[in-house]
Amino acid sequence: MNLHEYQAKELLRKYEIQTPYGQVAETLNEVNALAKDIKNPVVLKAQIHAGGRGKSGGVKVVKSKEEALEFSSKLLGKNLVTYQNQPSGQPVHKILFEETENIINELYFSILIDREEEKVCLVVSSAGGMEIEEISKKSPDLILKEFCNPITGLMDYQTRELANSLKFSADLAGKFNKFAKSAYKLFTENNLSLLEINPLVINDANDFVALDCKISIDDNALYKQKKLSELRDWSQDDSKEAEAHHAGLNYIALNGDIGCMVNGAGLAMATMDLIQHSGGSPANFLDVGGGASAETVSKAFRILLSDKNVKVVLVNIFGGIMRCDVIAEGIINSAKDVGVSIPIVVRLEGTNVDDGKKLLKESYLNIHSADNLTDAAKIAVTYAKDQK
Structure with missing residues (x-):
């Protein structure tokens, strides 16, 4: 979850970090x-x-x-x-x-989670105000990093090393230590996944000022951050993603034309890969979960069909927790209730799969069964191309 800049700066000020x-x-x-x-x-x-x-x-x-x-x-x-x-x-x-501020110098400063090191990482650069991705490619020597031990946190010697590398005076080094410690405390106490201040400026009073700020909060920790979660601006999210969130579905909008409904994140990723490999383009990532019910399937169909770019729906369900015949009934009923007119390609696997396929065939709807995921992807891509 992201905060707006003005919200992020309100949080910075609570931790005595100066902002305009x-x-x-x-x-x-x-x-x-x-x-x-x-x-x-x-x-x-x-x-x-x-x-x-x-x-x-x-x-x-x-x-x-x-x-x-x-x-x-x-x-x-x-x-x-x-x-x-x-x-x-x-x-x-x-x-x-x-x-406005009277700027003497600009820096880049961020705190994030380094997945490889499994630690919180401070990133600082003298190339503030510029695209940090480009700087990391063209001048990697300008990117300074310090990894924080999860037990001891950010240590004074680490901020001193950064200050020395940036050639700060003794007075400025002390102020940087206070600033970095406050930023680290803010990051950990609020379960952030990213705190980025670009530029972090030194003004004519020789103070550090956060001129711009981006804050992202770990979605998995929002239950612990009730006040911050209330700041979410749903208008900034894709409307389909917002609807899916409130329906308890994991949905991410993409730019393709084949809508995907899958149970399981890994299976959803594999489905999207095979669509791409077969020459098509997925319109979304959608994980309906292992215990998908008819109601869940119906909500998922409505969200998929609200995307005007979707020309085909590919349903890929492994019937483990729920039987394939029950899933098939849910797909048929949902297609009727929602009024799906575009082709639906269904790949079922698991308990009572033959019964499920029989129900789909006898529904006389625009539903097409596939024997495996590869075939399902190819069939979906063909239908999508035929409707262009």
């Missing part, structure tokens, strides 16, 4: 109220869950109320498309007004 003073506007009237007394330049930032806002017209320094209103009127209530959320973009419902 800012306020949020949701309407043009609120923009007008915040902008009427502009004396010094302020930064306006569209609030969406995507990077690349600056390059896409979502960030601007303004010097007057007129400029602020012009900028905000072009964004509020509309979608902002960046390289991270194209082609549709995400809706802008809030504009963040922030004071």
Whole structure:
């Protein structure tokens, strides 16, 4: 789960991490109220869950109320498309007004989980404000890392080593130690999966200021972070993903035209791979779970069919916990209830599989059984191509 920048900065301030003073506007009237007394330049930032806002017209320094209103009127209530959320973009419902800072230096700073090391990792670079992915490829020597022992946490010697590598003065090194320790505490106490501050700037008062911030919370820990989970902005998620979440389904929208309904994450990944290998393109990842019921299948069909790009539905179910004949009945009833008109390709395997296939055949619906997953993928790809 991601936070908006203004929400992330509110959390930073709770841990005594300095940020520019800012306020949020949701309407043009609120923009007008915040902008009427502009004396010094302020930064306006569209609030969406995507990077690349600056390059896409979502960030601007303004010097007057007129400029602020012009900028905000072009964004509020509309979608902002960046390289991270194209082609549709995400809706802008809030504009963040922030004071500008007198910047002496820019840094990149982040804390994340390193899966290979199985530790929390601090990443710092003198190339702040730039694309860190490109920096890591072109100038890997500029990327500094410190791995934290899960028992002892972030140690003073580690922040000193980073400060020495960045050639900080003694005074600045002390301030960096305090900042990094606060950021690490924030990260661990709130079960974050990512804390990224880019740029982290040093201002003319020789203080560290988080000029921008991205925070992601581990979804598996949201039950422990009730207050943070309430901050979720569902408008930033794909509408189908939001509906699936509330229905208890694991769904991720993709850009293909073959809708996938599978029980089991590993089987779902294999299904998507085989569709791609067969020359097709999956429209989604959807795991309905091992104990899929007729109601679950019906909800899944509705979500799949809400995607206008879907031309075929591929159902791949292993009947272990539930019998294949029961699953087949659920598919048939759901297809009738939802009114599925596009082809449905079904691959069943497991208990009572022959009975399940017989029910599908005798349903006289646009349902086609496959003997194995490879055949199912090929059949689905063929139907998808025929409907283009």
